[in-house]
Amino acid sequence: MPRPATDKRERLTAAAATLAYTRGLERTTLGDVASEAGVATGSVYYYFKSKDDLGLAIVDQLRERYAALVEEWNAAPDPRARLAAYVDMHLRDAGTITSYGCPIGSLCSEARKVSEDLGDSAAEIFTMTIAWATEQFEALGFPSDASRARALHLVTGIQGAAVLTNALSDPEPLEREAAHLKRWIATTSA
Incomplete structure (x- = not known):
């Protein structure tokens, strides 16, 4: 049964994400993406005019994934958990x-090799993660600056x-x- 045409952009983005992750975004061509997605090369150009456009779609997909993970983490009963x-x-x-x-x-790392703008867009996911971790440390009673320092330590x-x-x-x-970070989280106190 043929796939609906409406999912082509999502398939191309998923294929690009897989290739960027397994071989690197810089080394991945738009033709590689078409082949991985099982579509004609022209289809890639219809949805993505450049590698930057394709990279932004990958970033958006990963940002959505991490937003869903943050929701999942926030379901835990307390900041330490x-x-x-x-x-x-x-x-x-x-x-x-x-x-x-x-x-x-x-x-x-790969996005920054393609362009500064794409690198900045990808870095927003780290920014989001650090901000979320900062909120968790603030909920544990740490002042704002100390919470951010702890969040940076965790992510780093x-x-x-x-x-x-x-x-x-x-x-x-x-x-x-x-294991070290989990012990540190369990015992850290304001």
Whole structure:
């Protein structure tokens, strides 16, 4: 049964995201995206005039994913559990991170190679994550500046561990840093 034409943009975006994640956005051509999505190359150009346009669609898709994850984390009963859920998400993705790196970190690095504007757009996902973590630390009673510092520490720690995990092709750095961060979250107090 043929796919409806209305899902072509979503299929192209999903294919582009997969290729950007597995081989890098800079090395992915619009023809590669068409092939991965199973559509004619001209279809890519109909929906995306440039690699920047395609990159923005990937960023939007990832931003939506992270907005949904924030909602999921916010369902946890308290700030400590919400912060631990953020760390746990990375542990659940350890296999993929080992092979390809963190989706956000990888996308930000790749996007910046394509253009500053695309890099800035991708970085908004980190900005959103840091702001969310800052709110959690504020809910624990930390002042605003201290909450932001703790949020940066959390995100930097998990991202650094993700980079090392990918570089070494070994989940141990991520597992150890996640365990450390979860202990830190459990015992930190204002």
